[in-house]
Structure formats: C-alpha cells, structure tokens
Amino acid sequence: MGRSGSSGESLTFVSPGALAQGFRAPASHAGGRWFESITPHLRRVTVLGASGSIGQQTLSLLAAYPHKYRLAGLSVHRNTQVLERCLADFLPEWVAITDDQARADFIGRNPLSIPVLSKEALYERLATDPGEVVVNGIVGAAGFWASYYALQHPAARLALANKESLVFGGRWLAPFRARLVPVDSEHSALFQCLHGEAPESVEALILTASGGPFRGKKRSQLERITPDEALAHPVWKMGSRITVDSATLINKALELIEAYWALWRAR
Ligand SMILES: NC(=O)c1ccc[n+]([C@@H]2O[C@H](COP(=O)([O-])OP(=O)(O)OC[C@H]3O[C@@H](n4cnc5c(N)ncnc54)[C@H](OP(=O)(O)O)[C@@H]3O)[C@@H](O)[C@H]2O)c1
Numbered sequence: 669m670g671r672s673g674s675s676g677e678s679l680t681f682v683s684p685g686a687l688a689q690g691f692r693a694p695a696s697h698a699g700g701r702w703f704e705s706i707t708p709h710l711r712r713v714t715v716l717g718a719s720g721s722i723g724q725q726t727l728s729l730l731a732a733y734p735h736k737y738r739l740a741g742l743s744v745h746r747n748t749q750v751l752e753r754c755l756a757d758f759l760p761e762w763v764a765i766t767d768d769q770a771r772a773d774f775i776g777r778n779p780l781s782i783p784v785l786s787k788e789a790l791y792e793r794l795a796t797d798p799g800e801v802v803v804n805g806i807v808g809a810a811g812f813w814a815s816y817y818a819l820q821h822p823a824a825r826l827a828l829a830n831k832e833s834l835v836f837g838g839r840w841l842a843p844f845r846a847r848l849v850p851v852d853s854e855h856s857a858l859f860q861c862l863h864g865e866a867p868e869s870v871e872a873l874i875l876t877a878s879g880g881p882f883r884g885k886k887r888s889q890l891e892r893i894t895p896d897e898a899l900a901h902p903v904w905k906m907g908s909r910i911t912v913d914s915a916t917l918i919n920k921a922l923e924l925i926e927a928y929w930a931l932w933r934a935r
Contacts, residue, residue: 712740712799716814718754719747721907722805722829722851727754740799743790743806743814746770752778764790766810795820803827803851807909812837819844827851831926838929850930854923858931873932875923878903880915 713730717723723742730737743764744751751763751774764785765771775784785793794802794817802818804811804826811830818826819841826844828834829851833841841848850859854875862870881900882890898915899908906914913919 710738711736711801713737714740714794714799714802714818715742715805716803717744717805717807717811717830718742719744719750720805720807721905721910722803724750726803726805727758731757740797741785741793743785744770745806745810748774755780762793764793766790790814791817794818794824797821798824801825801827804830804833806830807907808832809836812841815841819847823847825849828930831922834926834929835922838925842929842933845930845933848930850926852923852926855927855930858927862931873927875920875927877917877920880917882915 713726715723715726715730718727723744727739727742730739739758739760741760741762741764742751742754742758743766745765746767748765748770751765754760755763760782762783762785763780764787765774766787768786771784771786783789791813794814798818798821800823802814802824804815804818806814807830809832812833815826815828815830815833816837818824825847827849831852850856858873858875879902881897881902882893895912898912901911901914904911904914910919913922
C-alpha cells in the first residue's frame with residue numbers, strides 16, 4: 669500500500685490482499701465508490717455465484733484484465749472459504765452471503781470494513797447500483813431474482829449464465845432483453861451470429877448436442893450408471909448440477925427454453 673499525489677490530491681493505492689490483512693478504506697470513502705477517483709475508466713462488474721465454476725472463470729478474467737474491469741461486488745451462498753480467497757485477490761466494494769446462517773457465522777469471524785450483504789440487501793444493491801455488468805453464475809431457480817433485480821437498473825447489462833432465470837421466469841425478463849447477454853456457450857455463439865442480421869432473415873436457430881459421458885451407450889447400459897459416472901464429463905469441468913443435467917440431456921431441454929426467451933423471441 670502506498671501514497672501518491674500526481675494531480676495534487678493524495679491517492680491511496682491498495683495492493684491485492686490488503687483488505688484481507690485489515691485494510692480499511694479512508695473514512696471519507698468507506699462504503700462509497702472511492703476507487704472511481706483513481707480508476708475512472710474501469711468497468712465495474714458484479715459477479716454472482718462467485719464461488720462456482722462460472723463465477724471463478726469470470727474472476728480469472730477480471731484478474732487477467734485489471735486495466736479494463738474492476739470487481740464491484742460478489743456473492744456466494746455458503747462457501748465463505750472461497751469468499752475469503754476472493755477478498756485476498758480483489759478489493760470489492762461489497763460482498764454478499766445469501767445464506768443467513770453462513771453470513772452470520774462469517775461476520776462473527778471476520779470484521780470487514782466493507783458491507784457484507786444479505787440476500788435482501790443484495791437485491792436492493794442490484795436494483796440501485798450493480799455496476800455496468802452483472803454476471804449471474806448462480807445455480808438454480810434462486811438465480812431468477814438476482815437477474816430480475818439487476819435488470820431493474822436502467823443501465824446495467826446482465827451477462828446470464830443462470831439459464832434457470834429464463835426457464836423459470838423468461839416471461840418477466842423478456843421486456844429487458846436488450847440488456848441481456850447470454851453467456852451459456854451455444855447461446856452466446858448464436859447471439860454473436862445474430863448480431864447485425866435482419867430478424868426476418870433468420871429461419872431457425874439450431875442448438876447442437878455434442879455428447880457427454882453417455883454418448884453412444886445403449887438404453888440397457890444406462891440402467892446401472894452411477895452419479896460419479898454422470899459427473900465425469902469428458903470435455904468440460906462445470907458445476908455438479910449442470911454436469912449431471914448434461915449427462916441426462918435435461919440441460920439441452922433447459923437450453924431450448926433459454927434460447928426461446930433470450931434469442932428466438934428477440935429476432
Ligand atoms: N459451469 C459452466 O461451464 C456452465 C456453462 C453454461 C451454463 N452454466 C450455468 O451457469 C449456472 C452456474 O453453473 P456453475 O456450473 O457455475 O454452478 P456451480 O459451480 O455449482 O456454482 C453455483 C454458484 O451458485 C451459488 N448458489 C448455490 N445455491 C444458491 C442459492 N440458493 N442462492 C444464491 N446462490 C447460490 C453457489 O454458492 P456456494 O458455492 O456458496 O454454495 C455458487 O457460487 C447454472 O445455471 C448453469 O446451468 C454453467
């Protein structure tokens with residue numbers, strides 16, 4: 669941590685990990701967007717489901733492009749071990765722990781100078797000050813409300829991995845589609861292909877199904893498969909829920925619904 673005064677003001681630079689070692693933002697900045705005075709060009713990004721596969725991949729991108737992006741805030745549900753690692757690597761304005769018990773335990777152990785939001789406070793933050801981009805990597809239907817509140821903010825873009833948001837509530841998110849960017853790989857590819865094309869020129873959207881651990885197996889062979897076999901995706905390392913859904917092809921059914929709301933209706 670050091671101090672500089674290139675434009676006549678005193679600036680505070682904070683090394684990664686300083687927060688974990690007890691760094692406190694200056695009183696005049698605490699709880700505010702104090703870093704903007706020193707990094708006005710950075711895009712503020714919120715990462716939801718930061719402890720998961722999508723969340724961790726997003727955080728590694730933020731770490732790789734520190735001159736472009738800054739972590740506004742992040743959420744985990746219960747995994748406060750990963751949260752502590754994130755605090756050591758980044759300097760978010762806030763964090764959220766959406767499970768009440770895990771949040772209470774964490775606050776008891778870690779007095780932080782930044783807000784540790786509950787689920788309700790997270791929703792409020794998403795609706796009022798989510799940053800420019802919200803990446804939703806929450807698993808399951810719980811992700812819908814985070815998507816919904818992030819889209820209530822008039823300027824934020826939602827980078828959506830949580831397909832359940834659209835499966836569960838596509839009808840309610842559809843009016844905000846212009847600010848929704850699909851992150852799911854097939855949908856992201858289609859989204860990029862559709863960009864700039866005349867809507868009436870699109871006859872069909874085709875989602876591919878490339879395989880999974882049970883590709884080529886006969887029905888009789890599927891009768892005795894184990895959860896471990898379903899979790900052994902030959903190509904991708906993803907969260908356990910989507911890996912099992914991929915093995916059973918349920919994921920592809922969810923992706924069809926996701927494509928309908930995110931892409932087809934938007935043609
Ligand atoms: N992984 C991929 O490559 C991939 C690809 C395409 C689409 N997706 C989609 O992206 C989403 C995330 O997948 P993933 O593989 O990254 O999942 P994951 O590794 O299981 O991570 C899930 C994240 O959601 C959090 N979470 C769990 N329950 C929650 C709740 N009730 N409320 C709030 N947060 C909760 C978890 O927090 P804790 O760790 O604290 O429990 C964790 O941060 C899914 O919808 C999936 O279908 C993933």
